[in-house]
Amino acid sequence: MSKKSIEQIRAELDSLNEQMRKKQHVSDKIIIARNMHSDFMKTQVAGANNPMYGTDPWNKGLTYNTGPNSLKAHPNNKFGKGNIGKVQDEEWKRKRLEKIKGPHMIATCPHCKKEGGERIMKRWHFDNCKMKN
Ligand SMILES: [Zn+2]
Numbered sequence: 001m002s003k004k005s006i007e008q009i010r011a012e013l014d015s016l017n018e019q020m021r022k023k024q025h026v027s028d029k030i031i032i033a034r035n036m037h038s039d040f041m042k043t044q045v046a047g048a049n050n051p052m053y054g055t056d057p058w059n060k061g062l063t064y065n066t067g068p069n070s071l072k073a074h075p076n077n078k079f080g081k082g083n084i085g086k087v088q089d090e091e092w093k094r095k096r097l098e099k100i101k102g103p104h105m106i107a108t109c110p111h112c113k114k115e116g117g118e119r120i121m122k123r124w125h126f127d128n129c130k131m132k133n
Contacts, residue, residue, distance in 0.1 A: 059076070
């Protein structure tokens with residue numbers, strides 16, 4: 001098996017890109033912008049030019065919840081802390097429930113006389129009713 005040359009790989013990638021473009025209806029402008037950004041990232045901020053070059057990631061060496069280096073206890077770990085200990089306002093809770101439960105407008109289908117919530121009844125009844133005609 002012979003190794004593919006860079007030109008071959010480029011040609012394959014170009015044809016793949018072309019297929020993707022046709023599939024997703026992406027305009028040429030977006031493709032050009034994407035390629036420009038890609039080139040920029042590859043040349044201008046790669047390696048030592050990257051601001052994070054040579055720095056360790058904040059979670060390096062941390063395990064999730066065991067040991068002295070616990071990720072849970074780390075001040076930089078914000079995952080899953082958003083709603084912990086947050087007390088929900090009672091009125092807000094009630095309003096939210098009301099929105100879900102209703103009351104909804106009750107509509108009656110003129111063809112089969114069935115009653116139900118206005119929004120969903122429009123899907124299967126009125127002009128779309130089985131009994132219509
Ligand atoms: Zn009906």
